Amino acid sequence: MKSERDFGVFELLRKLTEAPGVSGREERIRELVLAETAGMWDETRVDSMGNLICFKAARAKKGGKKVTPPEKVMLACHMDEIGFYVRHIDEKGHVRIQNAGGFDTRNLFSKRVLVQGRKDLVGVLQPGGRPIHISTEEDRKRVPEVKDFYVDLFLPKAEVERNVRVGDPITLLQETYMIGDAICGKAMDNRVALWTGINALRKAGDRLRYDTYFVACVQEEVGLRGAMTAAYGINPDIGVAIDVTLACDTPGVEGHEAITTFGGGAAVKWMDSATISHHGLFEEFISIAKARKIKHQLEVLPRGGTDAGAVQRTRAGTKAITLSIPTRYIHTITEAIHKKDALATVDLLAAWLSA
Numbered sequence: 001m002k003s004e005r006d007f008g009v010f011e012l013l014r015k016l017t018e019a020p021g022v023s024g025r026e027e028r029i030r031e032l033v034l035a036e037t038a039g040m041w042d043e044t045r046v047d048s049m050g051n052l053i054c055f056k057a058a059r060a061k062k063g064g065k066k067v068t069p070p071e072k073v074m075l076a077c078h079m080d081e082i083g084f085y086v087r088h089i090d091e092k093g094h095v096r097i098q099n100a101g102g103f104d105t106r107n108l109f110s111k112r113v114l115v116q117g118r119k120d121l122v123g124v125l126q127p128g129g130r131p132i133h134i135s136t137e138e139d140r141k142r143v144p145e146v147k148d149f150y151v152d153l154f155l156p157k158a159e160v161e162r163n164v165r166v167g168d169p170i171t172l173l174q175e176t177y178m179i180g181d182a183i184c185g186k187a188m189d190n191r192v193a194l195w196t197g198i199n200a201l202r203k204a205g206d207r208l209r210y211d212t213y214f215v216a217c218v219q220e221e222v223g224l225r226g227a228m229t230a231a232y233g234i235n236p237d238i239g240v241a242i243d244v245t246l247a248c249d250t251p252g253v254e255g256h257e258a259i260t261t262f263g264g265g266a267a268v269k270w271m272d273s274a275t276i277s278h279h280g281l282f283e284e285f286i287s288i289a290k291a292r293k294i295k296h297q298l299e300v301l302p303r304g305g306t307d308a309g310a311v312q313r314t315r316a317g318t319k320a321i322t323l324s325i326p327t328r329y330i331h332t333i334t335e336a337i338h339k340k341d342a343l344a345t346v347d348l349l350a351a352w353l354s355a
């Protein structure tokens with residue numbers, strides 16, 4: 001029997017999700033992607049923002065016979081995760097934090113965190129205030145804000161100051177698990193997209209119909225910042241963002257608000273608050289999914305956006321769409337994707353890339 005830690009084809013996803021990479025400090029993820037995909041690309045570069053841009057030429061070029069110049073496709077997979085930065089070290093050595101990206105603070109109580117200081121340090125995240133034994137009813141009703149939280153490193157102030165300074169990154173610390181049909185952990189948003197893009201490109205091999213730029217984008221969670229400059233530099237004809245989307249097919253949410261169904265297949269997005277997809281691309285992805293019998297679902301997300309929003313509006317405009325992986329409990333440390341949805345998204349993207 002396989003051990004529970006044998007992730008098989010999802011081993012890369014385990015590594016990607018467990019590594020830290022808050023928006024603005026994605027270097028460990030970038031190095032991991034580069035190391036894990038060595039030999040896959042015709043060219044790689046890192047731009048000034050920190051976006052990792054991996055290029056693979058279309059098959060027309062591989063065969064040596066040039067027909068029409070192949071169009072350029074940018075696959076945007078953001079590699080940052082929501083997290084924090086050190087804002088202040090107080091008189092007792094407690095670390096006060098600034099968030100990068102949107103947190104529901106109800107999910108932040110009593111979490112372990114990794115502080116990337118002069119060395120990596122583990123701490124615990126707590127909101128200021130009295131514990132339940134001595135709290136008042138008023139205390140218990142209050143939902144703390146991010147500014148009320150601090151990291152306890154259980155070290156004297158002097159030692160904290162030797163190792164930690166303002167601006168150091170802090171991420172939630174969480175192992176990734178296989179639970180039922182799911183892979184569950186932190187940062188599925190959006191390391192599952194890196195995993196999906198890499199696997200789709202492996203599957204498409206040398207059959208790419210477009211010149212393809214796989215971009216591990218920085219700083220999506222703080223406003224699609226990396227994709228904006230990467231798209232300007234690449235100047236693609238088509239942009240496909242890969243990202244997670246809500247799968248709220250769970251208690252307390254009405255059916256019409258579920259957005260997607262967990263296990264319902266790859267989600268082809270029509271719109272969110274940053275983008276309305278290119279109609280032709282939307283139809284193309286659906287017809288390829290139908291022809292290849294790839295399980296898929298259609299998505300409209302009332303609020304939230306992906307890197308497609310930045311790519312679509314670069315320069316004179318780009319045809320853009322998002323492929324989404326349905327995800328439960330987004331922006332918690334129990335973000336979960338269904339293995340079959342992730343595999344279906346790989347199949348759909350690979351089929352489109354090599355159609």
Ligand SMILES: [Zn+2]
Pocket residue numbers: 078189190220243244
């Ligand atoms: Zn995302």
